[in-house]
Amino acid sequence: MCGIAGIIGSNSNGIQQLESMLKSQAHRGPDATHIWNDGNVYLGHNRLSIIDLSSEADQPMVSSNGRYIIVFNGEIYNYLELKQQLLSYTFKTSSDTEVLLALFQQKGKDMLHDLNGMFAFVIYDKLKGEIFAARDRFGVKPFYYSFIGENLVFASEIKTLFTAGVEKVKNKKVWANYLSFGTYGLPNETFWEKVNQLPGGHYFEYSLGDEKIQPVRWYDFVGNVLKMPQLAEEELKRNYLQLLQDSIRLRFRADVAVGFNISGGLDSSVLLALVNNEFPNNNAIEAFTFYTNDYRYDELHWVELMLEKTKKPLNKCLLQVADVPQLIKKIATFQDEPFGGFPTLAYSQIFATAREKKVVVLLDGQGMDEAWAGYDYYQTKTGYTIQGTKTSPVRPEVLTEEYQAYASKEVYETPFDNDLQNLQYRDLFYTKIPRALRFNDRISMMHGTELREPFLDYRLVELAFSQKEAVKIKEGQGKWLLRELMKDLLGNEVALAPKRPLQTPQREWMASDLLEYITSKIENFSNSDLVKKDKVLSLWHEYQNGNQENSFYIWQWINLNEMLYEN
Template identity: 55%
Template structure:
């Protein structure tokens, strides 16, 4: 897990600017900072967090034996050992997955990405032809941002690109965020001059012609349509469990200590149970967060699982008096709006793990999207937020000025499948739930120089579960039906069949009580910022007062306002 950056330009100051970009995202890889310059054409950089082959031989940017190709790579290729045996006529000088990736590119060209099982974002500069090839993994676990201002620039984080260009807010994305809860389409960001390479795509940039082409390399829709779904439930369970065990085994490949995150839900509980099977005699630490509020904390379920496996548990508490400072810190790392106080609580796990020398954590992200686990799959409402009551809205359109409202575009997501459940899953996987969760989690893990691995996001698992019949996902009032049956063989029944709990922190209560003065201050900041003209401040004040008076069924819209205020400094140049 690392940071990548590059500038494809003939400007004389490119080298110094890239060095500054690398400093801005050094938290992503504090173990080594690498730099390569093809003078007059390109500068390629890398921030390294050493996980596999921690020797200096595996430092990046990594050069092939001929010296023609320069690789900067962020992520992990979990099946690198198996792929290494496929490489011909190449003498490896490291045991890293980095070198395997470059060797595969030499042998297969851009088709090598089809072979990769992992999370990755990488760029390869061709010194001879002065061309850049870059690719992002199937589901966008690892980020890739770019700008076409001053030729072509790319990085792992927006803040690195923002150092040397004035970037205005992307008003369409911001307006759609306030009105519809959208975090942008797969190629968009909240910044007008910065885009992201969509998940499952690669790009090619030619220095001479300045031509940029973007190509979709992972055709998920075709793979599902060409796949025969397993007819018998018992066969589905057997195949899925075998793949899941293999996925976990692959993600234990590391030359540094590992741990994992644990909540009280079925997903992470199953992960714990299978880790215990895989490493029964190893004291692998489990981390969980709590707030001290029994209405939200999942400690009872977590502790029940821990008693079953005897794995060490570290409980990490988030206190309300930490919120103000932590929210500002995490907001600066996120660069864009993020999910709320649960994200802050989750960030403390990575901080604690990092302080104890742990570099890699596993978690249970991805099960709800592949097995239709959110409550809106049951009522077939067109929602993207878990836990909302029928007919209710998480947004307050009336506080947004009408001219700014007009910029919003209600997202219209593709529906490539006959099944409504599959179309909702497809939306969640590639447009809504998963992309935003992966972005939140990448930034908070990297803020504390730790790598997050997600065994349930192995593409083989997602393709298998997604292609299963609807009745294998939803059964009566039970979501994730097949997964719960699998889990029941390993974890207590009251955990495997417990409904998904949408709320894990007392965000609503804290905002209206302990944090109300801070929230009021942040709302006031909006009046005197670049964002001021976006709001009807009278309506905003009335909604805030209504919330304080008990109309607080959800707090998402309040967090939107606070989140926006916290990001004011990112756009100071445009006041």
């Protein structure tokens, strides 16, 4: 896991410009920073050393034939298996980066289908003068790009492009939609008009002098799902468990310490059970969880109960209300776009603690709900994408007339013949997963740590997603077959527990301990050109007086205030 950046095009100040770009995202790779250039192509890399810790594995890396140069962010989990297919290549390192480079040298872009991992990379073909860029299937690792004049610039973070000189202009449609519908833009969009992102599962090829980028979808999720057989329940359990075990094994490949994040929910419990089954006697594998000392939200009791049997060490990371203002400011600086509320602040404490303890890689349970239909709105059909709320999480009436005109609800693909799979597809590729992956990438990388998502192994997602609704939802219970599978591992109390949103006392703290701080931020935000001041202040007054069923819209205002005025 690292940071990549580049400038494609003749640039007399290219090296100095790229050095500034790499400095702005140095937190992503504290172990080494290097640049390669030939006067027309400038490639830079911030390295976080995970596999092959030697300097020989630093990047940019040149292929054995000298033709290709790569900068790569991510991990190829099945690199050892792929390496066995490349016996004619003379390897100089034991890194997954060199396997990726060798595979491209042998197969070109067709090699993408062989990869099991998270990745965003650029390979420069010196012979053809072409750039090849690709992003992993679900977009776990980021890739942003823009043009400055005739030069293409790319990076792992938006702020890096601003450092390069990209103009910081609001994408008014995305801002308006965020406040109107709670969405975060389409897969190619960002909150900034001049900054694009390469969608997950896409690549592009670019020749020097081209005027635009044309992304191409390489990951055919829909086609793969439609070809997947419907399995009998026992066979499905057996196949899925085997894939789960393999996914965990692959994601423990590292030359540094690996730990995992845990809450009291089913997904984290599954992760704990599988880690313990694979490494039953390894008590050096540490677990991490956050808490707030509020019994209404904390899951510490459940976490301690689960870990009691495994003897894995538990690191308890406390989010205190006094730390919230400073954390909001700091994390907003690293995110560049709106992010999740106080739970994201709490989650960041985990990565800070892990880094202090020299645990550089962490696993978590992201992806189960989307694959197995675990969210309540899959059954209630409210149209919301926020778990656990009974009222609209947004207040679009605060927008000015100008911005109301920009609001246009996104239309998502509906490639399946049933509502459930189309909702799951929306969450995987447009809403829940893209935003969660972005939040989590930034808060892990701000501490120089790597986050791995074993449940987002594409083999697991395709298998679960493709099965009939009856094995996902039964008698009002989401993730039904997964729960049945886990009864033997976890017992009924955990396996059959209802889905709970992972929460903090955000609503309460905003209206009490943080009242003065929140009020000052909202008053500041109410002066922006986005909103009607009197409407914002009126709704905030209602919130203070007890209308607190949800606080998502209040968080939106705080978050946007940081983007507008504080960073």
